[in-house]
Amino acid sequence: MQNDDLEEKLRSITLPDVPPLKHQDTVMRGLFTERRTKALVIWIVALPLYMVACGAMKTLFHAGLPFQSSMEEIRLSLGQPVSIIAFLFLPFFGLAAIAASSVRLRQDDAGSGRYLVAHLSPANAVLALLALSIVLYSIFLLW
């Protein structure tokens, strides 16, 4: 069979049509509020990095910001074992609980791959952000 004949045949194959889509309006709503959520995603990355930087500054150069001295005071008043639980284990378990409730392993439609998807509500995102920041900072604080 010549290429042209096959091309003709392939071009004449009837294709699936798309009926009116019900999910279209929901996608559009999401599109116009995207900016707000994007800003939150940036914070999720930026704040923990900032906390790591603060922790590193304190450990390496003994330099600190006002909130660090308050945390240090709380830590000293609680004592070492309690502060480990309060600043490290509790936020860590909180983070793990949020992750467990929002992360799903999905199979690709094509069946050839898998991916992890985390759908966070804004409230969960803020909690995860705080917990992650405290955990990261505490690693330096308790070191």
Add this chain to the structure above:
Amino acid sequence: MHPAEKQEILDTDWKLYLAAKTDRRQFSETFRMYYPRIFGYALRRTGGVDAAAEIASATFEKAFHGFARFEWREIRLSSWLYRIATNEMNAHYRKRRFRLEIRIVDAADEAAMTACLADDREALEHELLLHEQYRWLRSAIDRLPLRLQAALSLRYLEQKSLAEIGEILQRPEGTVKSLISRGTKRLREAWRQYSSEPEAANRAKR
């Protein structure tokens, strides 16, 4: 396509472009007009409702945020959207082995999306099942290299002209013609096998 029909599409495209350039909120009109087409393109190419919804929404997200940089003189609106969707699909195929994705979604919106998508899924999957030759063609194209996949799916799954494909893929018409010719050549053996199957012969008789 009839020239008058082509002109009408061009006029509508131009009006949508001007409206969205003047007022960004008017992009919703472009969305309403083109979302079903882009979704259809992604659905026919991937064969999966979730993947199509993901690709179509990512396409419009990129188009919405990149609209300020878009200039009509280089490419028209519909081809620009198809270009973004094609890039999204290529990325989808490249990263499909393993990936981590984090999204912040409103719980109510997510529930609404899941419910609407579940309603759509039934009708769409039924529609995909009805077209057996298409399913063969899609899986045959899926086995080819990405470069050929993009050109062949625009030609055979979207019925685009060579000029339009060239505009979408940013390649000269001659290159597109050669890509399609090479791709079709590679489909020939698969087609021969498919059409010689007894079920295919029965279908042809019917």
